[in-house]
Amino acid sequence: MHIFANKGPENTQTTLKLALEKANELQTSLVIATNTGQSVQGLLDLMKEMQIERPVIAVSHVYGMREPGKNELTDEMRAYLENQGVVIVTAAHALSGAERAFSNRFKGQGPIEIMAHTLRMFSQGVKVAVEISTMALDAGRIPYGKPVVAIGGSGSGQDSAVVLTPSYTHCILDTKIHEILCKPYTG
Template identity: 35%
Template structure:
């Protein structure tokens, strides 16, 4: 099989529209109806919902946990209600690969830190894509018997999209990144 990967010359918000366009195209080609998207205040989530809205797609929006409310990074109740009103599920919980006890310690060299730092070698979005799929799986919000599309980014917006065979965090060794659709170079 021959498959192309779309590489962005820069990471960031300006890649969101193209990332979502590529995600929808590949989801149709592979008959994927499970999409997990990272979104802080709902802007990226709304773009995904609008793109996939006419499909029978399970969209799970993963937000940053309340531990980051002081930074202003947590989704407001009204933002959450608006997204849920469009039929998506919103998940807010501690991040599987960060925001845990290890982050508060000076030396975050535990398994989560090693996995997170390894995925960061690809991009921040790659780390987040894997993390949000694990979180959605652990919350019981995705079908574990089929591949899912994960969309995330660097800071704001989306610049990374991958196809993942999901697993639960406790069975992380069963997770498989099947395809990279787009990412920053």
């Protein structure tokens, strides 16, 4: 496992390379978190440079995450990525979703948010990797029961990559994390 000294976008290129090499070795899909599409573009560039072709599923924030009625992934970027063969999933966060409305309103934490906090003990990106893989599986964009390489980060850029076999949201505790390829040091 590769450990970065710090979290953040400066780790994106190394994270993408480690994830792509592992996905190629396993002959599996890459699931990547995206807000603006920039990291997905970087992954596509790296795939071209390394002459590796793997399915890419990009999971974006829901509409209204930052601003009501808006999505951070512009229509232009969405169209560009789809034209490059990227499958885009836009769905409610598997590890917060509707539960967050209750914790915000009534204070306290529900079991799903406790699970999210537990995964953050490894890193925010590891939590994101589990979450986006579940969302992609729920959307039918990756096959059930097969490992994927998932890439997540902390706000912008990517700093964590995980090999896992996700499970559907309704049975998320059946998810299997096989290997953490990289993550930032958490102190």
